[in-house]
Amino acid sequence: MAKSAFLKSSLAKKYWMALTGLFLCLFLMGHLAGNLQLLVPNNALNFNKYALFMTTNPAVKILSYLTYISIIFHAIDGIMLTIQNKAARPVGYAKSNPSANSPWASRNMAVLGTIILVFIVTHMVQFWSRMHFDQNMPLQTIAINMQGMPQEFYVTTDGGYLPKMQVDQKMIIIKDRTDFYDAAANVKIKEGYKDLYKITVAFFQDAKYGLIYTLLYVVAMIVMGFHLLHGFSSAFQSLGLNHSKYTPAIKTLGKGFAILVSLLFAVIPVYIHFFLKA
Amino acid sequence: MSTAKNININLKIWRQKGPNAKGSMETYKLDNVSTASSFLEMLDQLNEQLINERKEPIAFDHDCREGICGMCSLYINGRAHGPDTGITTCQLHMRMFKDGDTIYVEPWRSKAFPVIKDLVVDRSAFDRIQQAGGFVSVNTSGNTIDANATPVPKADADKSFEAAACIGCGACVATCKNGSAMLFVGAKVSQYALLPQGKVEAAQRVLNMVRQMDEEGFGNCTNTGACEIECPKGISLENIARMNREYLKASLT
Numbered sequence: 082m083a084k085s086a087f088l089k090s091s092l093a094k095k096y097w098m099a100l101t102g103l104f105l106c107l108f109l110m111g112h113l114a115g116n117l118q119l120l121v122p123n124n125a126l127n128f129n130k131y132a133l134f135m136t137t138n139p140a141v142k143i144l145s146y147l148t149y150i151s152i153i154f155h156a157i158d159g160i161m162l163t164i165q166n167k168a169a170r171p172v173g174y175a176k177s178n179p180s181a182n183s184p185w186a187s188r189n190m191a192v193l194g195t196i197i198l199v200f201i202v203t204h205m206v207q208f209w210s211r212m213h214f215d216q217n218m219p220l221q222t223i224a225i226n227m228q229g230m231p232q233e234f235y236v237t238t239d240g241g242y243l244p245k246m247q248v249d250q251k252m253i254i255i256k257d258r259t260d261f262y263d264a265a266a267n268v269k270i271k272e273g274y275k276d277l278y279k280i281t282v283a284f285f286q287d288a289k290y291g292l293i294y295t296l297l298y299v300v301a302m303i304v305m306g307f308h309l310l311h312g313f314s315s316a317f318q319s320l321g322l323n324h325s326k327y328t329p330a331i332k333t334l335g336k337g338f339a340i341l342v343s344l345l346f347a348v349i350p351v352y353i354h355f356f357l358k359a
Numbered sequence: 360m361s362t363a364k365n366i367n368i369n370l371k372i373w374r375q376k377g378p379n380a381k382g383s384m385e386t387y388k389l390d391n392v393s394t395a396s397s398f399l400e401m402l403d404q405l406n407e408q409l410i411n412e413r414k415e416p417i418a419f420d421h422d423c424r425e426g427i428c429g430m431c432s433l434y435i436n437g438r439a440h441g442p443d444t445g446i447t448t449c450q451l452h453m454r455m456f457k458d459g460d461t462i463y464v465e466p467w468r469s470k471a472f473p474v475i476k477d478l479v480v481d482r483s484a485f486d487r488i489q490q491a492g493g494f495v496s497v498n499t500s501g502n503t504i505d506a507n508a509t510p511v512p513k514a515d516a517d518k519s520f521e522a523a524a525c526i527g528c529g530a531c532v533a534t535c536k537n538g539s540a541m542l543f544v545g546a547k548v549s550q551y552a553l554l555p556q557g558k559v560e561a562a563q564r565v566l567n568m569v570r571q572m573d574e575e576g577f578g579n580c581t582n583t584g585a586c587e588i589e590c591p592k593g594i595s596l597e598n599i600a601r602m603n604r605e606y607l608k609a610s611l612t
């Protein structure tokens with residue numbers, strides 16, 4: 082281990098790049114499965130239940146920490162590699178014709194990755210940080226017809242409902258963002274669901290910026306698609322897996338993965354902005 | 360019947376007086392170049408013209424002029440060894456160009472291959488990588504064993520031979536956007552790793568050669584595949600993957 086400089090050598094950096102990159106591909110599949118629930122009609126509650134599960138389940142927590150570490154490591158390692166690679170050619174060519182011998186995405190991984198990084202940070206500010214820290218995060222409500230009159234209820238995690246009126250009239254107060262307390266006795270009675278669904282829909286349907294957000298999201302997914310178009314199969318080569326028996330299959334799989342995953346991610350905000358009735 | 364004809368061309372060539380001099384692209388006009396001549400013969404013709412004009416001829420590397428020594432090394436019109444595949448610069452012919460063409464000629468560009476003069480670069484970094492592990496230790500003091508006494512599977516022998524076809528020209532480094540030498544090192548590692556004679560020192564070899572490669576200042580492969588396309592000997596990316604496997608194995612044991 083020591084003799085190979087396992088973090089520092091060029092090849093070791095490549096292994097970490099490939100391992101973190103492939104782990105992030107797994108993460109993308111999980112994230113996508115969750116997001117696709119936004120396409121199911123009248124699915125707000127199920128989506129919010131899923132969001133609660135994803136922020137509290139211990140196994141998911143471990144995976145999410147692995148994901149944060151992977152992104153940070155992948156980005157730092159990628160930038161370090163790119164700086165070294167630039168330094169390896171201090172004087173450039175007066176004329177070069179790179180498209181004659183290599184695909185565009187393979188030559189622009191750092192630019193594509195940096196755009197993805199910017200996207201990830203803004204994306205986390207928009208959704209992840211609100212889910213985790215926003216004190217004014219709305220809670221899931223539902224309108225139920227009571228003798229012909231629609232009434233708002235909070236949905237609670239035990240499967241019950243609390244009339245919103247009682248909260249408005251301060252008979253029940255909300256503490257710690259999700260906990261319903263009996264105001265008089267000051268005891269916790271129930272817990273609500275953070276309404277991530279509502280926030281997401283409001284974000285992409287925003288009267289002023291919704292269209293821009295939607296377009297930027299689609300652009301980010303195209304960028305990610307190109308990153309993966311090269312990255313997926315490249316990771317196998319980095320790990321030393323190249324054989325005429327299976328490499329063509331990995332290449333095809335990688336292209337399919339890149340196109341399908343980015344396309345499905347991108348469809349969701351487009352659907353919310355243009356087709357979903359608020 | 361010969362289809363050769365004569366063409367007139369413009370050349371933009373990198374001129375640099377010495378290792379520390381500041382170089383620049385210079386423009387030359389050369390008339391009556393036979394399309395049957397080789398690219399290096401065209402440069403010879405240009406040098407004669409320069410000598411007749413009492414100017415300094417252009418320095419460029421060459422030796423065998425038949426694609427086997429790995430000495431020639433020019434970046435022509437944006438491509439290592441010029442606009443053709445599977446050939447060295449000395450095997451490039453002027454029939455690849457048209458009358459009136461402007462042809463860019465530059466040296467290999469890599470921090471590890473500093474320019475010595477004009478189009479000549481110092482590729483001794485490759486020699487040092489070879490010295491770090493590109494050999495097998497055999498006792499030759501009168502008790503050598505016949506090579507054929509050690510059986511080698513045909514498929515392995517073929518792959519090893521294909522890797523051994525690398526002539527160390529450096530086109531892979533020159534064409535790689537990262538200035539990476541991994542195709543060269545991959546070929547040298549594979550050539551031995553595939554044979555029983557090379558297996559003995561395989562772990563130490565790959566660790567040493569990769570360390571030397573890093574120390575020389577070559578970049579890191581991002582699997583663009585450009586080297587494989589431009590390599591005159593068709594060295595396959597499989598060799599880089601094999602080096603990656605060998606290094607992983609050597610690091611973990």
Ligand code: HEM
Nearest residue numbers: 099102105106156159190191194195198312315316319581
């Ligand atoms: C959704 C997130 C991401 C995924 C799934 C992903 C996936 C991958 C994969 C699979 C590779 C190929 C690794 C290899 O060739 O060994 C790769 C390469 C690369 N990634 Fe990412 N990546 C992501 C985000 C980023 C970010 C945020 C950066 C930030 C700078 C980045 C920069 C790079 C660079 C520079 C490379 C090329 C490195 C090399 O081949 O040596 N990526 N990525």
Ligand code: SF4
Nearest residue numbers: 525526528529531590
């Ligand atoms: S791998 Fe190919 S391009 Fe690189 S040095 Fe060897 S022969 Fe030249």
Ligand code: FES
Nearest residue numbers: 422424429431449
């Ligand atoms: S001069 Fe020997 S390979 Fe070109």
